[in-house]
Amino acid sequence: MNGLLHLNKPAGWTSRDAVNRIQRLAKPAKVGHAGTLDPLATGVLVICVGQATRLIEYVQRQPKQYLATFRLGVTSASDDTELELTAVPDAPIPTREAIEAALPQFVGEIQQRPPAYSAIKVDGRRAYDSARRGDLMELAPRPVTIYSIELIRYEYPELVLDIRCGSGTYIRSLGRDLAESLGTGAVMSGLVRTAIGEFRLETAAKVDDVMAGKLKDFLQPPFTALANVPRFEVTPEQAIALRQGKFMELPELDRDTPEYAALDLEGHLVAIVIPRASVWGPKLVFAPG
Incomplete structure (x- = not known):
């Protein structure tokens, strides 16, 4: 069994939870996911099955789109609502105009500091493991690419943004940094991944349907993972040789x-x-079938 499952991950599940459930259906084929979603988040999760697990990096390279909800005027150690919230003293209430004026500085290739509660490894340990032990590490900024940010709705303290970005971007960090530029704080209170490349939320499979069906x-x-890789057709003889x-x-x-995807007839x-x-x-190379 080989291919890509374009899934709508429900809230409360980790990406690993989703993989484990699909693994039971796919045995003995390998299963892996392309792009982590936190339990708080919902939306597009691409799960690769069988030989398609070798294409995970190609899915991860594709642009991602999110509908992110933030609560202004508060902070937390995790930069979201999963941990205790702390009110920002005398927090200002930014105007819509001020928020829109601040957004352009976060578009393009920017330096972003990942959250203390993240899966990034430091000295062989996950940052969130250290954080849970009380050792909140200040992670070094790293380059990420933000293609666009659009303000969708703003009714203080709630702010909703549509964000299109590259791999490795932490949406929690983006909300935190935007709020800091406005003299306040923010936590992410909701996140929906609406797309990874051509994998869009409106066509994603529901978990219940997958579990109830085949x-x-x-x-x-598998070639649907290669949206950004040009393709060409090979003869049966060429396919055997490759x-x-x-x-x-x-x-x-x-x-x-730099590379092409070879497809048979x-x-x-x-x-x-x-x-x-x-x-x-x-x-x-990929075996037939």
Whole structure:
């Protein structure tokens, strides 16, 4: 069994919870997810099954879109409502105009400090494990890409933003930093991931439907993970050669393109190929079926 499950994760589940449930349906195939969602969050979670687990990094590279709700005037150690909230003394009430004026500084490639309660490893330990032991680490800022931010609704203290961003972005941190730029605090009180690339919320499968049906009926072909990778078609002979790890001349391919997805005549993913000297060779190969 191979393919991608485009799931609508419910609130209260970790991404691991979702994987564990799908794993029971997919045995003995491997299962993994492409992009963590916290228990507080809902929405698009792409789960890769079988050979498609080798394509997780390609899903993770795709832009993500979120509808994020923040509560202004308070802070927490986790930057969301999962932990105790602390009111900001004499917190100002920003105007809508002030918020909109502040948003552009957070668009583009920015430096972002991850939350103390995050899965980032420091000296071999997860930051959230250290935080739970009372050791709140100040994590080093790192570059993330924000493509766009749109103010959707603002009725103090609630602020709702539509955010489109790259991999590795912490939406909690974005709300925290935006609030700090306005002289106040904020915690994330709700999060819906509305898209990962072409995987959109409105077409995501519901958990109950998947559990009640046949998993294979909900799986999309592995090549759907490769939205940003150009494709080309190979003959049956070429497909066999690529699956055997052989190099070949493919003059129709642009050597300035770092990789291509090779599909057979039936549309099945055969390999991801990359240029090697004067020929092309497989980076990843996929068995038939």
